[in-house]
Every structure is written in structure tokens, then in C-alpha cells.
Amino acid sequence: MSEPIIELRNITKTFGTGPTAFQALRGVDMTIARGDFVAVMGPSGSGKSTTMNILGCLDVPSTGEFLFKGVHVEKLERDERAMLRRRYLGFVFQGFNLLNRTNALENVELPLLYRGEGRAERHAIAMEALDKVGLKDWWDHTPAELSGGQQQRVAIARAIATHPDVLLADEPTGNLDTARSIEIMELLTRLNRESNITVLMVTHEPDMAAFARTIVHFRDGLVERIESPERELA
Amino acid sequence: MFGTTLVLALREIRRHLLRSFLTTLGIVIGVAAVVTMVTLGNGATAAVTEQISSLGSNILNVNAGQGFGRGGGGPPPQPFKLADVDAVRTQIAGVKSVAPQASASTTAIYEGQNWQTTINGTTNDYLVNQQWGLAQGREFSSAEEQAGKSMCIIGNTVRSNLFPTGEALGRRIRLGNVSCDVIGVLARRGTAGFGQDQDDTVLMPIKTVMRRFAGNQNVRTIQISVDTAYDSAAVQESLKALLRERRGIRPGADDDFNIFDTAQIAETLSSSTRVMTSLLAAVAAVSLVVGGIGIMNIMLVSVTERTREIGIRLAIGAVQREVLMQFLVEAVALSCLGGIIGLVLALVATIALTPVMGVPFTFDPQINIVAFAFSALIGVVFGYFPARRAASLNPIDALRHE
DSSP states (O other): OOOEEEEEEEEEEEESOGGGOEEEEEEEEEEEETTOEEEEEOOTTSSHHHHHHHHTTSSOOSEEEEEETTEEGGGOOHHHHHHHHHHHEEEEOTTOOOOTTSOHHHHHHHHHHHHTOOHHHHHHHHHHHHHHTTOGGGTTOOGGGSOHHHHHHHHHHHHHTTOOSEEEEESTTTTSOHHHHHHHHHHHHHHHHHSOOEEEEEOSOHHHHTTSSEEEEEETTEEEEEEOTTOTTO | OHHHHHHHHHHHHHHTHHHHHHHHHHHHHHHHHHHHHHHHHHHHHHHHHHHHHTTOTTEEEEEESOTTTOOSSSOOOOOBOHHHHHHHHHHOTTEEEEEEEEEEEEEEEETTEEEEEEEEEEOHHHHHHHTOOEEEEOOOOHHHHHHTOSEEEEOHHHHHHHOSSSOOTTOEEEETTEEEEEEEEEOOOOBOTTSOBTTSEEEEEHHHIIIIIIOSOOBSEEEEEEOTTSOHHHHHHHHHHHHHHHTTOOTTSOOSEEEEEHHHHHHHHHHHHHHHHHHHHHHHHHHHHHHHHHHHHHHHHHHHHTHHHHHHHHHTTOOHHHHHHHHHHHHHHHHHHHHHHHHHHHHHHHHHHHHHHTOOOOOOHHHHHHHHHHHHHHHHHHHHHHHHHHHTSOHHHHHHOO
């Protein structure tokens, strides 16, 4: 097992204050190794989305420590967390979240834009990412002209264009049929293996979770159990 | 980064072309209104100044009698004499030239043609005062002025009526029952500010007019051109003192003459048109501000509409300043585009309106720059609030927004 890239130590998260306060996380401890493929499962309200938001540096825990590559994320300002996302994280969402009326290439170029890459550089990197997801020939199509599976692959290309350390996928197959879902999962598995990207994925479906190396089950704001179905060489 | 932001903003504006146009219409109208008002106002001011200066620049006209207000009773004021003119010429500092005037109405006749006109008895100094040159011929010689010779310099209107085809110079015309040689033709001047034809005149030596037409030695008006190096008000003061003394007016008594200062009239008239211009521009400026509110309104709608897009941008690592800039640049680009369209519209409007209003067309770069800068400023001011709102969105909520 390689070194941990993410460590959660006794994380709690409370929404609201006073009598209406709701404690979504009640002391989560979790360590994720670099290069792992983690599926996060659990019923609605179990705290898995909240955990993913914290792992994605989009939200901060109420108490506890979150170390990302040894950095205490819970102490960072909003813009500092944005810089972390920009450099090390890629996001894939259930609803794809591509910009409408903007072609595939421009969508993939978006994170590179914020990195300040030049026009030619941006173009080359984005095309390379589209090639990786097998959509090189579709670069000038807008989301409306692409199928759901293709849209999700564009979203994945956008997420990996910056060569992130961690890819966070929030129900990436939630809006897709089984055949497309399996394509996406195979793509994620390949990226995990070949590009050594750590993948964190929330899913409802055990079939999809089966692609992961580690499955974390959440229940009532706590980690219920962790299984490693194919920890062949552990 | 800024260039990219600008490209993105322009792309966004192009995507919603109609909406962008309607949004910026307020700015378009505001800028067009301000620039048109000010340009036309400046034109009107220039026209007024031009008309007044056609009366002669820096000219004081001294008339016997007390102006317009005090008609009626009392003996008629004693008229000026040529001696008064000489006194003014020799005793007042700052006087460049002094021309006496005496006039008479008459009919000018040459062969079959006749023309009703006004004889202006004066000296060559009148031409100096008026900065009026000759188209043909020569001025009076001093001997002719002194002797009161029967010679005349005719205006262009008189020339064209008496000599529709032929040469005027050297011909002998008849004014009433006086024969008179044409020694010069005045340069064409056109219509003065108050509609009278300046070219409809015949100049003769004042002594000729006094003897042959008026039958007295009265000088109706003393026209004085003030040297621009001197203060016109000070010259007026010493002029007043001299004339009071010569006319024996006791201290405390009112003047029995009046001094009409063309520079002052020009100043008064042009300052009043300037005030009108500022008022109109101020009203127009209000519409600019209203246009700004329109931009704020649409930018707020746009932020709400694009909440999810903002969420995506924040998630992939945009910092707040970048989102703020994106929306701010968009608002400013929108208002600047409106400003440019407004300037073009104003240019078209002023070119179309100036001939209708009889005002000269003047392109004033200053007001164009100011109006454009103001439209950009409005973009910044009214774009800031929506942009601020976009930048402070919570990325999680924004992503979840439907």
C-alpha cells in the first residue's frame, strides 16, 4: 500500500444552528491511499455527499482534520481551496454539468483557462484529453449534439485535462443505461490504472461499486464498514 | 487572463444578441442624447457668437439718448457732433479706431434700375471696425473724407440690383437727387444675426451725408473699436466720463447717451445658450443612469440563469476574483458597446439635425470621450453588484441549482 493522499480524522459536519441544527457527519475517519479506486456507498442522508463535498474541498468540516497531500485543508481560505481544486482535483458529476452552447473542446479547455495556459497549449492538452476518452472526432459538438454517455466522457476529459491527482465522481453513471455505465466505469478504471489517478466515486449501484478496489459504506453520518473485494496483492 | 475574459464576455453577449442589445439600449439612448444635446448646444453657442461678432468684434456703439427703456417726455437728447468723435479718438486710451455714423434712407438709381437702400455716412474707420474688406475699388481718400466729396462704396446687394450684368466701378449713380461716383464695392457679407442684409448699404463720407442728405451736423452713432490689449470695461468707464464732461452732465444725473457693448451682448447670449445646453445634457445624463440600472437588472437575471455555470467554474478551481471579473467585464463590455453605438447614433443625429436647426456642425472630441468614459463607468458601477453576487455563490449550492 502506497502513502496516503487523503486523511480524514474525526470529521464532523453540522448544518444550521440551535434546535434546527442537523449533524450530517458524526466523526468520520478515513484514509485513502494514492492510486486507490474508492467507491462510496450508503443510503440517502448517510453523509456520503457531505463527505464528498469536503473531500472535493468545496466545503469545510465543522470539526476534525482533513489532510490532503499533508495540507490541512480545514484551515484554508475559500480561494486557497479553489487553488487546490484547480491543481490537484478533477470533478465528474451525475448531471454532467457541461456548459451549454459550448462545444466539447471549449468545455475541456475551461479548467486550462483558469490555469493560464496559452491558446495553443490549451488546445493541444484538451485534444489529448478528448483522445483519451475516445471523442477526438467529436470536439466541435455541443452537449446537445452528444449522447449522455458521450457527454459524461467529455466531462471526464475536462476533469483529467489538468492531470489531477484525484478524480471525484458523484454518481457518474446515475443518468446512463447499463451499457453506457459500464463504458464509463471501464474508462475510469483505465484512467486509474494507466494514469495512476486516485478515483473517489459515489454510487448507489453495487454493480458499479464492484469496479472499485475499496468500497466504503456510510450510515448515519459514520463510516459503517470498508471492504476490499479484489485486494489481490494486499 | 484578461484577454480571455474579454473574449468570453463578448462570446456571451453574442450568444444573447437581442437581449444584449435591448439591455444596452438605455446606454445607447443616454449617450446619444447627451452627445447630441451638447453638440447641438455648442453649435448654437457658436452660431450666436458668430452672429454677434458679425456686428464687429469688441465694438462699442455710443448713441445719444438713454437706450430703450426711457422714451416719452423731456427734450430730445443733444446729438453728438464730429468734435465729440475727435475727442474720443484723441483722449481715450485703448481706442483702436473710431467711426462716426450718420444715415439716411434713399433710392439708388442707375439707368433703368432703382433700389431702396440706406446710406451710411461714415469714414474708412468703419471698415476697420467691421473688419470689412473691399471686393473691388478703393477706400475714400482723406481729402475726399474732409471735403465731403460725392463718392460712394456700395454693398453687394446694391451692386447686383443696380448693375445686374455690368461693371459698377467708376459708374455714376444717383442717390435721391445727388449724383455720386462708385469708387468701390464691399466684399459680400450676407445676413447678420438679426436678419438684416448687411450688403444692402451704400457708404459715403459722413460730411457728404450731413450736407447733402441730413442737412445737419449730427452724428447718430459713434462706433469705437477697442484695442484687445485693453480692458473693455475700463475703456467704457473713461469714455463715459469724457462724454459726461463734454455734455455737461452734473454728477449724480443720469447719462443722456448709452454705450452698447457687442462683446458683452455676445457673452450674455452665449452664456445663456450654454446654460440651456448644460440643462439638456443633465436631463440626458439621467437617461444614462437609467440605462445603467437596466444593465444591472439583466446582469442579475444572467447571474441567476447561469448559477450552475458559475458552480462549475468554481468547482474546477476559479477563484472569486475570476468570477467577479468575468461578470464585471461582461457588464462593462455591454455598456461600452452601448456607448459606441450611442456615439455613432449621436454623430448621425447631429449631422442630420444641424442643417434643420440652422446650426453649424461641430465635432467635439471631448464630449464624446467623456460620454464614452461615463458609459464604461456605469458598466463598472452597475455591473459590480451582480458580479459580486456571482462571485460569492457557494459552489455546492450553485452546482445543485436547477
